[in-house]
Amino acid sequence: MADIKANRMFNNNKFKLGFFAANCSGGMAVTQLAERWDNSWENNLKMAQLADEAGLEFLLPIARWIGYGGATNFHGNVLETTTWAAALLAATRYISVFSTVHTSFNHPVVVAKQLATMDQIGQGRAGLNVVCGWNRPEYEALGGDLPYDHVSRYAYGQEWFDVIQKLWQEEKPFDWEGHYFKLKETYSLPHPLRKSVPIFNAAGSSEGREFAVRNADFLFTSAISLARSEQEIAGIKKQAANVIRRHPLDILTFSYVVCCPTRSEAEEYQHYYSQQHADWAAVDNIIRLMFENAESFPKDQLQLIRDRFSAGHGGFPLVGTPDDVADGIARLHQAGFSGSTLSFVNYAQDFPYFRDEVLPRLEARGLREPFRPDAAQRPGEAA
Template sequence: MSANHYFHRDHFKLGTFSANCSGGLAVTKVPERWDNSWENNLQMAKMADEAGFDFLLPIARWIGYGGDTNFHGNVLETVTWATALLAHTKNIHVFSTIHTSCNHPVVLAKQIATMDHVSGGRAGLNVVCGWNRPEYEALGQELPDDHETRYAYGQEWFDIVKRLWRENDAFDYHGEWHKLKQTYSLPHPVQNNVPIFNAAGSSQGREFAVNNADFLFTPAMDLEKTAEDIKNIKAAGTKVGRDVGVLTLSFSVCRPTKKEAEEYHRYYAEENADWGAVDNITRIMFENAESFPKDQILQMKQAMATGHGGFPLVGDPDTVADGLEALHNAGFGGSVLGFVDYVKEMPYFIQEVVPRLERKGIRMPVNTDG
């Protein structure tokens, strides 16, 4: 695992996001939008692994967002997806995104441990405590209206997972939502600490992330304001004795010239955006989610069409590299990336942008011993 620098805090991490979902992150109707076939995902994963990307992160979706494309209506399930990709890669971490409400903690603990053994210690867990009400209803569940309940349930759920990963002997557990008798999970993961991601915007969500996650995801809207937010998150982690990193979401449209990039961005994200799906996403997020502040959600429809609200990296390689450096300077430890077509667009990003990041000193070369 010498090529993977996941745990280096001074190394700006790069990952891909949402490649397991139809459309990826671009809510667009263009014919070349992302086809999330297994063959495409496998090609994308091998490319990212060879290029020294740090991780792959999926979205767990159970129903789509409608519109003309039914954005995210076709999805590869994240535990199966991650396990298979771990078996086909060598260095990269691959995460499963797990909804606490519909995955039993004992089952999940063993699934992640199995993934870790398959990969020799490269599994990761992205914990989602719930926000998408239509998905809850599709699964016959009710979404609690208050965030306190969602995160209290998530904390109990994750406490069980952690005990299962650390304790050899069977134990009883009598929580508010889980009643377990003589439960255990062997084998334990290969890693002493499986890396944990969490995205949160509410005060309850931030508290959960600071207490449990290695990296918290937060949007990069106003970088000056975000830099202060990152300082507060890290300070909160220090208070509880934890070194919490902060990651964000970006969307790349990288072309040889800025004009080419801007023209393509206009083509897919404005002229051919799936506005019906964008409206549904923003409405559901405004009603139920706290990953983005509510005042920003209503102002970010264009950003949703571009790449699910991610930080725009639109331009020539220098412009894109400068944008990632700006995120680094704001305090972010890395970013997940989306592309209209991951397989077709990542080679140019890898060839042109990644070396620029290395020359800027914010990423380690691929073959440097970690």
């Protein structure tokens, strides 16, 4: 069996990087600019291969079923995450590709087999991002309302995840008599190559963090104030220390990047796309829905970071010269984060400058090791 370190999510880089939301129209920038991200398959394939060749650790999609309205109907056009991930695993060599799965919309026996199939395709590079649900209009679009209160949604999600974990361990059929699932003579073959895959989970509420600490390898949380983040991360790590884990819990955040040769260029472009040409109706719909239904952001901060939502869906700003962006990443690391997602107004067009200018600076700071594909361990090989 391949060693778990063959998956790049478990490499030695002190700060891991991946792309977020490239499967969604607009990516993370809620802008009306014509050059905003077009989430066509052709563009996603180009994006994925650029990230793969640059040595980034992961690709993470958003599962979305209806858009946020406004002039652009932000996230109204979205590539489904499991088929997207399977296809990208077949078209890349090194990078880990995640599927984002809503527990309430997807049966665990089906998901277990889908993820195992992805892992076979990618030779051990599949990953699962578990979402226990928050967006009420999406539930209504699928024929129902949010089925449980916040606490119960996580109880449902825990049993859902427990079923998947057992399916990935058992060779023979078994019965499951739970509160939410009654399964008879169920099983799922093949298994993932390592009997599991890296698990992501975003958590803001106390229930969400308890779920992530128990089950996730990587916990996502927002970075609004780094002083606040430092305290939160210390608390999460203390909480995780009481849980038996296969390796320590890593805390990741999400960021948006505007990187230019001069700081004034970067700041002017950020203002141009995210203020002058923002889709403010969509921004306000996102904030309203999150305030009503989600716990991803502290509610006392949602309106205060409205500008960040137009620029990058509320992510941490990495704006300026390559040195400024590297400084920002270093500050995230100093606060306790082990990595971040990245988003750009246009991933395929904007990332090469980041790759050529920022990645070498991160290597010089000791936050990342140089990526040498020819010498890299092949996915699925033993360390």
